[in-house]
Amino acid sequence: MEFGFSEDQTLLGETVRDFLQAECTPEAVRSLWDTETGRSDEFWTRFSEVGVPGLLVPEAFGGLGLDERDLILVLEETGRVGLAEPIVSIAAGVPLLVSLGQEGQTALAEQWLPAVATGEARLALGHDGSPFVADAHVADLIFMPHGDDLHALTKDAVQLTAQPANDQSQRLFSVEWTPQEATLVATGATGRRLQQEALDRGAMACAAQLLGVAQSLIDLGVDYASQRKQFGVAVGTFQAVKHRLANAKVKVEYARSVVYRAAHSVALNTSGRSVDVSMAKVAAGEAATFATKESLQVHGAIGYTYEQDLHIWMKRAWSLDLAFGSGAWHRARVADAVVDGSLPAETFGYTPVAS
Amino acid sequence: MDLSYTAKQNAFRMEARSWLEENAPGEPLRSFDTPEGFEDHREWEKKLHAGGFAMVPWPKEYGGRGADLLEWLIFEEEYYRVGAPGRVNQNGIFLLGPTIMEYGTPEQKARFLPPMASSEEVWAQGWSEPNAGSDMANIQTTALIDGDDYVINGQKTWASRGAYAHWLFGMFRTDPDSSRHNGLTFVLVPLDTPGVTVRPIEKINGKKAFAEVFLDDARVPRANRLGEEGAGWSVAMATAGFERGLMLRSPARFQNTAHRLVELYRETRDQGVFIDAGLKDTVARCWMDAEAYALNTYQTVSRLLSGGKIGAEASLNKIFWSELDITMHEAALSLLGARGELLSGAPAAGNVGEWLDGFIFALAGPIYAGTNEIQRNIIAERILGLPRK
Structure with missing residues (x-):
């Protein structure tokens, strides 16, 4: 029993943190908002040089061959800086390609995995939880569900309609496409299982990002409350202000271990995986959306302006909370599992006497 | 990160499970806030001690079995699994015990720890005073040196278990010219000392859960001092850390309550009784939060076992479990509807009275x-770094 991260895992997280804090400043985030794609090919190339897009790609395909326990701290760091790039490609797209390879789609895996590892190709993922596909415009391969079936579509097989969203970092699209034999990559029970796994992986990645987003919202509130003076003192000396941020911190810290455990469950594909992921999505989503309100209130009017950077993270919190199954959807999934036994819901450590 | 148990841990779990299944009382004991319930609980502690399970993380020489913190969590999981009684000597075994382990002399360890492990001596807390509650540094009760003794004068209050306990531990002002955190000393006081008067205080359900303790020229040997003279504040802070932290609030307690809440929801639903539409969600949230508490504790224990220390984050724990405990009991009372207000002895109460007791406790x-x-x-x-002034 070891809940901590290894030195290598911690070091990887710190390396990516340093890289992102230099590359993904609030100015950089804002400058991308004004571009057509909202994405930076140049950034993605450098991100690939650090090894992140290929982190889960098996070594045989040019990746690092690591698992979600290695990835989770990295994902948290992408949330901390409010990074807007197709993270789903890394966390859900890659494992889906690997699984498809194991299910007989070897050519597909051989074609795309090396390109994803080098940063030349990006992946997007449609799923039943949303009518929209994020980052479809920069994806070279888009996975789309059709009932239980799963299709893999290249750019020429889809027609995209942009759906501008509240979060300028979020790029959503409606995807028009026609199912064809040539694009079909999985069917029946396999297709259903792969869709489920991909949804869980996407939700786990959102949860990790939300953890980072929530911490940044608190940090911004602390910085501002330490500087802003009213009545001759920093407003952060007032208990009414302190307690808001303390409450947000409690939620973040109690989401943290839940998110890390979800990474473990996904990496080992445990029987409780789906419920563990939903718990992480709920806990991190609530921590982050709660932190938006507390941090905004601590900032006061300045936090409500476009000029102040706070809304970068507020908007990330809201959009990530909706992505890969809304918080409400995941909460209901846990409730059905715990109360009605619709999915395995395993307690950690403690085992109740069977009734 | 590897969240599986070792063979040794699994073997320890099974050993604890089989002993507890065989020995734990089948029925809840009477409340330890009554004279007869207090003795019931001491009897149980004696049995637990004889079985070698009274204080598993303590060294063998003090009545423990030298288990590490992970095994402690495992033991607690098994303890709550069988619904074994609450620990009447929790102030001693979970708070003072670890503090003696850290600050006590060899003589103090040998004198106090074994009878604490067996609950032969039950301990009360003596922190608060009428004018030192949240502002604990405002302690006024003095313990002045006279020869080999302290002569103690003043009043302690809200002494948990004070009504029936044998000993009291607390902070006293040994330097009468000092103020605030300075000049305080941690002293252990036998409650049968001449000059000590214990007046039990009834909590809102009428049970004598705590007490006022009046000290009038009560003489206590200076050998009963724990830690250095004048260093009482830092000794007490270590104790408070244990109280807010994981020893006393092991996650199994809350996981057990959450599990019973889920069962209660199912039973209520199956009886076709009215259930508020939001309660399923509330019940699931409680279950999730109890799991989050367990995961957080395991993460903390892993950190401690790798040489980390527990500091201000104990305050995060305290808020989380105390609010969760109330939410869980409120949800249960909502599910019970009209039956929720029945006392344990009421003819129609069945076994639902424990939820009301738990609510009052929470x-x-x-x-x-x-x-x-x-x-x-x-x-x-201390965690976020906001300015004090």
Whole structure:
């Protein structure tokens, strides 16, 4: 029993943190908002040089061959800086390609995995939880569900309609496409299982990002409350202000271990995986959306302006909370599992006497 | 990160499970806040001690079995699994015990730890005074040196288990010219000392859960001092850390309550009784939060076993479990509807009275061991770094 991260895992997280804090400043985030794609090919190339897009790609395909326990701290760091790039490609797209390879789609895996590892190709993922596909415009391969079936579509097989969203970092699209034999990559029970796994992986990645987003919202509130003076003192000396941020911190810290455990469950594909992921999505989503309100209130009017950077993270919190199954959807999934036994819901450590 | 148990841990779990299944009382004991219930609980502690399970993380020479913190969590999981009784000597075994382990002389360890492990001597807490509650540094009760003794004068209050306990531990002002955190000393006081008067205080359900303790020229040997003279504050802070932290609030307690809440929801639904539409969600949230508490504790224990220390984050724990405990009991009472207000002995109460008892017990959580407002100040200042002034 070891809940901590290894030195290598911690070091990887710190390396990516340093890289992102230099590359993904609030100015950089804002400058991308004004571009057509909202994405930076140049950034993605450098991100690939650090090894992140290929982190889960098996070594045989040019990746690092690591698992979600290695990835989770990295994902948290992408949330901390409010990074807007197709993270789903890394966390859900890659494992889906690997699984498809194991299910007989070897050519597909051989074609795309090396390109994803080098940063030349990006992946997007449609799923039943949303009518929209994020980052479809920069994806070279888009996975789309059709009932239980799963299709893999290249750019020429889809027609995209942009759906501008509240979060300028979020790029959503409606995807028009026609199912064809040539694009079909999985069917029946396999297709259903792969869709489920991909949804869980996407939700786990959102949860990790939300953890980072929530911490940044608190940090911004602390910085501002330490500087802003009213009545001759920093407003952060007032208990009414302190307690808001303390409450947000409690939620973040109690989401943290839940998110890390979800990474473990996904990496080992445990029987409780789906419920563990939903718990992480709920806990991190609530921590982050709660932190938006507390941090905004601590900032006061300045936090409500476009000029102040706070809304970068507020908007990330809201959009990530909706992505890969809304918080409400995941909460209901846990409730059905715990109360009605619709999915395995395993307690950690403690085992109740069977009734 | 590897969240599986070792063979040794699994073997220890099974050993604890089989002993507890065989020996734990089948029925709840009478409340330890009554004279007869207090003795029932001491009897149980004696049995637990004889079985070698009274204080598993303590060294063998003091009545423990030298288990590590992970095995401690495992033991607690098994303890709550069988619904074994609450620990009547929790102030001693979970708070004072670890403090003696850290600050006590070899003589003090040998004198106090074994009878504490067996609950032959039950301990009460003596922190608060009428004018030293959240502002604990405002302690006024003095313990002045006279020869080999301290002569203690003043009043302690809210002494948990004080009504029936044998000993009291607390902080006293040994330097009468000092103020605030300075000049305080941690002293152990036998409650049968001449000059000590214990007046039990009834909590809102009428049970004698705590007491006022009046000290009039009570003489206590200076050998009963724990830690250095004048260093009482730092010794007490270590104790408070244990109280807010994981020893006393092991996650299994809350996981057990959450599990019973889920069962209660199912039973109520199956009986076709009215259930508020939001309660399924509330019940699931409680279950999730109890799991989050367990995962957080395991993460903390892993950190401690790798040489880390527990500091201000104990304040995060205290807020989380105390609020969760209330939410769980409120949800249960909502499910019970009209039956929720029945006392345990009421003819129609069945076994639902434990939820009301638990609710009353839970209400104290955000108040004792440093109110949750004090904890929020600690989080804001010591974890987040917000300015004090």
